[in-house]
Amino acid sequence: MAKDNKNLNKKPKFNPYWVYGFIIAAFLSIQLFSGGFGGSSTKKINPSEFFTYLQRGEVKNVDIVNNREARVYLNKEAMELEVHKKSKPTNFLPTVNPSPNYTFEFGDLKLFQEKLQSTIDDNNLSVPVSFKTEENYWGSLIMSLLPFILIIGVWIFIMRRMSGGAGGGAGGQIFNIGKSKAKLFDEKTDVKTSFRDVAGLEGAKEEVQEIVDFLKNPDKYTSLGGKIPKGALLVGQPGTGKTLLAKAVAGEAKVPFFSLSGSDFVEMFVGVGASRVRDLFKQAKEKAPAIIFIDEIDAIGRARGKNNFSGSNDERENTLNQLLTEMDGFGTNTNVIVLAATNRADVLDKALMRAGRFDRQIYVDLPDVRERKEIFEVHLRPIKQSEELDIDFLAKQTPGFSGADIANVCNEAALIAARNGKKAVGKQDFLDAVDRIVGGLEKKNKIITKEEKKAIAYHEAGHATVSWMLEHAAPLVKVTIVPRGQSLGAAWYLPEERLIVRPEQMLDEMCAALGGRAAEKVIFNKISTGALSDLEKVTKQARAMVTIYGLSDKVGNLTYYDSSGQSEYGFTKPYSEQTAELIDKEISDIIEEQYQRAVKLLEQHKDKLTLLAEELLEKEVIFKDNLEKIFGKRPFAKPELDIRKKEEKSEETTDENSEE
Incomplete structure (x- = not known):
């Protein structure tokens, strides 16, 4: 009984659908009351029909309302006629005044009055005409309140959509906007990804597996005085497997795993980001030990105070400040590990990167x-x-x-x-x-003239010839003059995977890239726009040699590269105008020297260049074997790497020696 009384005393929850129902009722009321308080259904006619009834003496009286509408009342004799029986009004609501039989609207009041009076006089009729003014108070009131009702309804609808709730009371759902959007993976969730699905990445996998092992067997580490790392940051180029590693952790850890993106903290309302950070860590602490994974953390972790001229980044900075506090603040819980991934580690805030927040930076490189x-x-x-x-x-x-x-x-x-x-x-x-x-996709039906096709063939043959004759240029795999993507021809190479690059290697690659334009100069004594991508590549390489790697004798052992991406010079150049001129001249000299070197090589092997171009025109696609027939075996060919699995120690030693 007490329980029933408790339920009776409980206040009903506010339902947003009441607002929507009220809006619909308001529209219906406007339609209902706009016709007067009688709520009758009156037949509408046109003015010509009215004057016909008037001439036949069937009209009892006429009311002109608001100088634009005429209400027609018929006499008793006319009501008995068959033609007017359907015009008998049906009243839905009780009314004091009788409803009219017909209504119609007219244009100019003066012209209508003149025609009405002349018709009455010509037919010797006695039809009273009265003028009335009616105001729809209820309709006006509802129309004045309708914008506010619509705004409230739309606001409640948006709040409910943003909070993710489809039903229940809006009073509680509105404040869900500050709740975390993290997706929880635990023992109830079937995550099929494991470390077996992560190929390569041995170093990164080892460090991540250690974190998982700590959560499974903490005593193994704490017995020696070790502490669990508070965070690990996965850094690497796009597509290298950072998110895949996190999925493997979710599948292997067997602890609650919260996954979300850095952009999930961003919202149009002030304070929402910080609120979601607090709620996320609150949930994680309640289920500790747990792991939080934030993908693309650079969305909220960018360095503070950089290029903030308008103050528009205050909300993002507040979110970052809350994240810093939760990760290593006064009341931090050590049983929550934060995993994060980014390919823009250079733009992250230094406070976020320090030990104690992200103790480990795990670099996920491109696979060898x-x-x-x-x-x-x-x-x-x-x-x-x-x-x-x-x-x-x-x-x-x-x-x-x-x-x-x-x-x-x-x-x-x-x-x-x-x-x-x-x-x-x-x-x-x-x-x-x-x-x-x-x-890109082959475009075999692209319209190309014979002269253009010949120029493309010699251009690609020039690349192939120069790269074949240079020691450090990448070995050729295939050459084609079939248009593909945005290019009219292409040459595929198999570049050597180097960890460091020497100046002679960069110069040979630049010379091979300029071989196409050099071939056009040697054969046709003309150049074209076909070398655009080659020139772009060569210019970037030459600029990198001079301004980044310090490989220029004239400029010296200097670099103007800022690895942090937060240069103290701002928008100004970190060197004088005289140095800028020196850099520009050095870049131009390097490129011109390699171009002349390519021209000289092609002039020495002009006959073989012509044979290669003719074969390319005939077959459209040629391979390494075709070049060996024309040029002979490449003089600088290197032994191929043996990447078979090593099963015995003796084979391991042999393979390592052969690689060296």
Whole structure:
């Protein structure tokens, strides 16, 4: 009984649908009351019909309302006629005054009065005409309140949408805007990703696995006085597997895992970001030990006080300040680990990067040839492969590819094989997939004149010839004059994977890039706009040699590169005008020297250049074998890396020696 009394005393929750119902009722009321208090259904006629009834003596009286509407009342004899029986009004609400039989609106009042009076006089009628003024008080009141009602209804609707609630009371839902949007993964959630699905990344995987191991077996570390790291920051280029590592942690840790993006803290209302940070850490502490993963943390973690001229970044800075306090503040709980990922570590705030907040910075680099093979093995599991497919070959053909790029190659190869009606994916499908991703889609139907095609052939043959003759240039794989993407021709190389680059290597690469324009000069004694991308690449390389790497004798061992991205010089150059002139001249001299070197090489091998261009015009696509027939074996060919799995220690030693 007490429980029933308690329920009776409980106040009903406010339901936002009441507001929507009130708005609908307001519209209905306007329609209802706009016709007067009688609420009758009166038939509308046109003025010509009225004057016909008037001439026949069927009209009893006429009321003119607000100088624009006429209300017609019929006499008893007319009401008995068949034509007027349907005009009998039906009253929905009780009314004192009788309802009119007909109504109509007229234009000019003076003209209507003159015609009405002349009709009455001509037919010797006695029809009283009265003038009335009516005001719709209820309609005016509702119309004046309607904008406010609409604003309140729309505001409540937006609040409910932003809070994510579809039902229940809006009074509680409105304040959910400050709640965290993190998605929780725990023992009830089936996360299938594990460290087995993360190929390569051995160093990064080892550090992340240690964090997972600490959560599973904390005594192993705390018994020696160690402390759990409070945070780990995954840094790397896009597509290298940072988020995939976090998914593997969620699948392996077996502890509550909160996942969200840095942009989830950003909102149009002041104070919402900081409120969501507090709520996120509150939930994590309640379920501790737990892991929080913030993807793309640079959305809220950018350095404070940089380029903030208008003060518009105050809300983001407040969010960052709250995050700093929660990660390592006065009342921090040590059982919550924060994982974060970014590819813009250079723009993050120094306070966020310090030890005690992010104790570890885990660099996730692009995979090398061995790691690419492991990644291929993971992504080839669901694909039907042909028997002759060599994974070692695929790994060598994709230098500089990230894990996401390799996944895209495997998928694109499967699509190409299916498009060609094959039952298994073969080597050529993967080569076509790499070409499709790197160069774009082939455009065999593009209209090109014979002169343009000849110029393109000699241009690409020039690249191939120069790169074949230089020691440090990347070895050629394939040359084509079939338009692909935005390019009219292309040459594919297999660059050597270097950790450091020497000046002679950069100069050889620049010379090979200028081989296309040099070939046009040697053969046609003319140059064209076809070398735009080559010139862009060469100019960037030369500028990097002079201003970044300090490889110029004239400028010296100086660098104007700021790795933090927070240069103290602002918008000004960190060198004088005289130095700027020296830099520009040095860049121009380096490029011109390599161009003349390419011209000299091509003049020495002009006959072979012509043979290669003619074969390219005939076949449109040529490979390394075609160049060997014309030029002979490349004099600077290097032994290929053996990336087979090492099964025995003796094989490991042999392979390491061969790589060295």
